[in-house]
Amino acid sequence: MSKYFISLCMALLSLTAVAQKEVMAKKDSVHYKKKYGLRLGADLSKLIIGATDKNFSGYELVADYRIQKNLYLAGEIGFVEKKSEEDNYNFTTKGSYITVGFNKNTFKNWLEMDNEIYYGARYGFSAFSQKLNNYTVYQEGTDVDGLKSAYFPPRTMDSNQTYSNLTAHWVSFVLGLKVETLSNLFLGASVNFSKLIGASEPNNFKNLYLPGFNKVYVTNSGVSFNYTLSYRIPLFKK
Amino acid sequence: MKKNRLVFLLLLTLLGACENDDFCTEETTPRLIIGFYDAENPEEFKTAPLFIWAAQKDTIYQGVNVDSISLPLNTNSRETIYKFSHSQEVDQINFSYDSEDIFVSESCGFKVIFKNLTLESFTNTWIESIDINNALIENEKQVHVKIFH
Numbered sequence: 352m353s354k355y356f357i358s359l360c361m362a363l364l365s366l367t368a369v370a371q372k373e374v375m376a377k378k379d380s381v382h383y384k385k386k387y388g389l390r391l392g393a394d395l396s397k398l399i400i401g402a403t404d405k406n407f408s409g410y411e412l413v414a415d416y417r418i419q420k421n422l423y424l425a426g427e428i429g430f431v432e433k434k435s436e437e438d439n440y441n442f443t444t445k446g447s448y449i450t451v452g453f454n455k456n457t458f459k460n461w462l463e464m465d466n467e468i469y470y471g472a473r474y475g476f477s478a479f480s481q482k483l484n485n486y487t488v489y490q491e492g493t494d495v496d497g498l499k500s501a502y503f504p505p506r507t508m509d510s511n512q513t514y515s516n517l518t519a520h521w522v523s524f525v526l527g528l529k530v531e532t533l534s535n536l537f538l539g540a541s542v543n544f545s546k547l548i549g550a551s552e553p554n555n556f557k558n559l560y561l562p563g564f565n566k567v568y569v570t571n572s573g574v575s576f577n578y579t580l581s582y583r584i585p586l587f588k589k
Numbered sequence: 590m591k592k593n594r595l596v597f598l599l600l601l602t603l604l605g606a607c608e609n610d611d612f613c614t615e616e617t618t619p620r621l622i623i624g625f626y627d628a629e630n631p632e633e634f635k636t637a638p639l640f641i642w643a644a645q646k647d648t649i650y651q652g653v654n655v656d657s658i659s660l661p662l663n664t665n666s667r668e669t670i671y672k673f674s675h676s677q678e679v680d681q682i683n684f685s686y687d688s689e690d691i692f693v694s695e696s697c698g699f700k701v702i703f704k705n706l707t708l709e710s711f712t713n714t715w716i717e718s719i720d721i722n723n724a725l726i727e728n729e730k731q732v733h734v735k736i737f738h
Binding site (some may be wrong): 437438439440486487488489490491501502503504505506508555556557559569 | 613617618620643646649661662663664665669690691692693694695696697698699700701
């Protein structure tokens with residue numbers, strides 16, 4: 352009987368020990384509250400490229416809003432005017448775009464740190480125009496580098512044809528990071544891998560570049576990136 | 590480890606995004622295909638030893654002996670004049686056409702197709718007759734003009 356009593360005591364003791372541990376743990380942990388708010392910023396890369404490349408001008412504003420500890424509603428809005436020069440034709444794409452989606456942070460922060468390594472998704476939409484400036488027809492024996500001279504010089508056309516009121520929409524997978532460098536001031540970088548869902552194609556030409564999507568590859572995919580500087584307007588802590 | 594996986598995924602997707610679409614491999618502006626046939630037996634090809642040049646141009650074919658040739662048409666003009674020399678005898682054919690520019694692909698750009706081909710021939714010395722087989726030149730798959738000699 353006493354044997355049973357002792358083991359019962361032992362069992363109960365171990366239970367209290369567990370209970371005590373839990374209480375201790377609760378006392379020990381300090382809940383670091385996270386700042387919630389609206390974060391607004393701009394893409395620095397487009398400004399830099401616009402300043403150095405005469406064929407490009409554009410800007411992009413970014414915003415996100417924290418809805419959970421590691422979940423953000425995010426979006427971008429921008430404008431691009433880009434002249435693309437191919438071997439035997441060139442065209443100018445001009446238009447604006449908007450993307451909306453979410454970012455999911457996977458980075459485990461220490462203490463009050465609020466950095467992010469995130470993945471996310473976007474839906475993108477663009478309204479734009481394509482202007483075919485001029486082109487030289489491609490004819491057999493016509494080598495653009497002048498290696499083989501053409502029997503007849505190929506015809507060059509100053510077409511100046513503008514295809515306006517075009518639209519396109521796509522989905523993107525986003526990978527990125529954000530670092531809080533000063534309080535509420537973030538530096539970020541992200542890469543978008545996009546897949547075109549649909550676009551209105553110009554007659555007798557093709558959408559080879561889209562604002563916000565960049566170069567359209569044969570498989571209707573695209574890659575774009577940004578380097579952002581953004582500021583969080585802190586609204587509350589949780 | 591998780592970070593490594595992310596980087597790997599990133600690289601993989603980047604690789605997938607690189608495509609080799611820098612070379613023009615599609616059919617572009619077609620040439621005019623001329624077949625040489627036997628005047629006595631119009632179904633049969635008959636080779637001809639030829640020198641060919643366009644008016645005010647260098648020779649494009651020098652002493653070839655073939656049953657069909659392909660000739661570029663001048664895209665800057667609605668007419669191309671070719672001279673066909675067969676054992677010192679020269680025949681001239683004026684080819685007239687309308688043209689239309691068609692976008693092919695990113696790497697090729699635009700090609701021209703030729704429509705409503707008509708021809709006028711002068712000084713029929715060695716050529717017996719000429720026949721337009723296909724007035725629409727949009728590829729090089731078949732003979733557009735038949736020359737009987």
